[in-house]
Amino acid sequence: xxxxxxxxxxxxxxxxxxxxxxxxxxxxxxxxxxxxxxxxxxxxxxxxxxxxxxxxxxxxxxxxxxxxxxxxxxxxxxxxxxxxxxxxxxxxxxxxxxxxxxxxxxxxxxxxxxxxxxxxxxxxxxxxxxxxxxxxxxxxxxxxxxxxxxxxxxxxxxxxxxxxxxxxxxxxxxxxxxxxxxxxxxxxxxxxxxxxxxxxxxxxxxxxxxxxxxxxxxxxxxxxxxxxxxxxxxxxxxxxxxxxxxxxxxxxxxxxxxxxxxxxxxxxxxxxxxxxxxxxxxxxxxxxxxxxxxxxxxxxxxxxxxxxxxxxxxxxxxxxxxxxxxxxxxxxxxxxxxxxxxxxxxxxxxxxxxxxxxxxxxxxxxxxxxxxxxxxxxxxxxxxxxxxxxxxxxxxxxxxxxxxxxxxxxxxxxxxxxxxxxxxxxxxxxxxxxxxxxxxxxxxxxxxxxxxxxxxxxxxxxxxxxxx
Numbered sequence: 368x369x370x371x372x373x374x375x376x377x378x379x380x381x382x383x384x385x386x387x388x389x390x391x392x393x394x395x396x397x398x399x400x401x402x403x404x405x406x407x408x409x410x411x412x413x414x415x416x417x418x419x420x421x422x423x424x425x426x427x428x429x430x431x432x433x434x435x436x437x438x439x440x441x442x443x444x445x446x447x448x449x450x451x452x453x454x455x456x457x458x459x460x461x462x463x464x465x466x467x468x469x470x471x472x473x474x475x476x477x478x479x480x481x482x483x484x485x486x487x488x489x490x491x492x493x494x495x496x497x498x499x500x501x502x503x504x505x506x507x508x509x510x511x512x513x514x515x516x517x518x519x520x521x522x523x524x525x526x527x528x529x530x531x532x533x534x535x536x537x538x539x540x541x542x543x544x545x546x547x548x549x550x551x552x553x554x555x556x557x558x559x560x561x562x563x564x565x566x567x568x569x570x571x572x573x574x575x576x577x578x579x580x581x582x583x584x585x586x587x588x589x590x591x592x593x594x595x596x597x598x599x600x601x602x603x604x605x606x607x608x609x610x611x612x613x614x615x616x617x618x619x620x621x622x623x624x625x626x627x628x629x630x631x632x633x634x635x636x637x638x639x640x641x642x643x644x645x646x647x648x649x650x651x652x653x654x655x656x657x658x659x660x661x662x663x664x665x666x667x668x669x670x671x672x673x674x675x676x677x678x679x680x681x682x683x684x685x686x687x688x689x690x691x692x693x694x695x696x697x698x699x700x701x702x703x704x705x706x707x708x709x710x711x712x713x714x715x716x717x718x719x720x721x722x723x724x725x726x727x728x729x730x731x732x733x734x735x736x737x738x739x740x741x742x743x744x745x746x747x748x749x750x751x752x753x754x755x756x757x758x759x760x761x762x763x764x765x766x767x768x769x770x771x772x773x774x775x776x777x778x779x780x781x782x783x784x785x786x787x788x789x790x791x792x793x794x795x796x797x798x799x800x801x802x803x804x805x806x807x808x809x810x811x812x813x814x815x816x817x818x819x820x821x822x823x824x825x826x827x828x829x830x831x832x833x834x835x
Contacts, residue, residue, distance in 0.1 A: 383398040409442070
């Protein structure tokens with residue numbers, strides 16, 4: 368059916384309302400009004416009538432070569448036996464099988480070898496000759512750490528006549544830091560890792576801590592379920608750690624378009640769809656992105672399932688911002704990383720609390736019988752500039768200790784607030800603000816006007832490029 372039918376009667380297009388992806392659909396009625404498949408009765412099944420028809424306008428496959436007779440008889444036999452429908456093989460849990468017996472026991476070193484040898488004997492084939500010890504060592508070294516064995520390692524291995532010589536060498540390779548680096552490279556390809564943001568500017572992206580997390584997880588032999596959970600939802604783990612958050616870099620590898628003329632929401636959704644498709648392709652080897660537009664043409668995935676899955680990822684805070692927020696800052700020294708992380712977690716809690724209180728206040732205002740009204744200002748003790756400056760200074764004073772700790776520890780400090788003078792003197796501060804307003808700001812305004820006249824005048828043919 369996959370070969371001859373589902374191209375027209377599958378998930379993409381259900382021609383004549385006939386589909387062979389799901390059993391309930393295959394047992395339904397097409398536009399002819401007849402039942403496509405009647406279990407136990409091939410003569411009452413429209414499928415058999417169509418594949419056996421001699422009329423080219425009715426015969427299926429339509430405008431294709433007729434099915435061979437043995438395939439038609441196979442369909443008849445299947446329907447006579449009840450048209451049993453198994454789950455797609457990829458969705459059936461693996462079953463334990465008995466280890467087969469083989470005639471040549473000399474080549475069997477483990478149970479996997481027995482299955483391979485049994486299949487070879489079925490086809491009258493045999494294994495190639497055993498590789499030399501030098502070749503075997505070279506193969507396993509490249510496979511596990513991506514590097515050839517050193518001359519000293521080769522000499523030691525050849526000098527070891529013990530039965531467990533190969534196993535001991537494999538254990539050494541697995542304990543090597545190079546093991547995590549070699550296999551992290553494989554995972555980085557699946558995670559679409561990049562040290563830049565992609566699109567237009569393709570600016571540098573500081574995402575190396577995620578790469579380091581993958582290397583360390585592989586070297587620590589982290590269980591696969593934890594390896595996956597932390598990358599998909601490390602930020603949702605109760606009492607999350609710094610490493611839990613770093614692991615979520617798996618889904619921050621999406622390209623970010625910071626070009627000024629783009630729609631942020633459009634590219635935010637592009638990133639969300641990328642995360643959805645990547646999760647299914649990497650973890651389940653399924654092309655979920657096919658289902659974005661229609662039901663899957665071959666796998667039993669309905670169209671609606673795509674958007675159910677998409678909704679899980681459509682809760683992210685990033686929105687294609689120019690500064691690529693939200694971001695965590697990583698302390699320069701290992702001894703300070705945890706404390707820096709805790710400070711940022713506390714700041715997040717404060718922001719959440721502020722947002723919750725603002726929402727509650729908004730709800731109270733909306734539901735109030737006498738909502739707030741904007742009143743004209745009758746008396747002001749200062750202008751907006753002084754009021755704003757006072758507010759900023761107060762915020763600096765109250766947050767000085769927290770910000771000072773963070774600024775001293777962080778690798779990428781960004782913009783720093785000036786630390787307030789511990790000897791608080793309102794008179795001196797007011798004089799300083801007056802000086803800024805009366806002298807510094809007018810001077811800056813004149814310099815700004817001169818800069819505009821010089822660089823952005825109509826006489827300057829490059830002014831458009833400079834503005835951009």
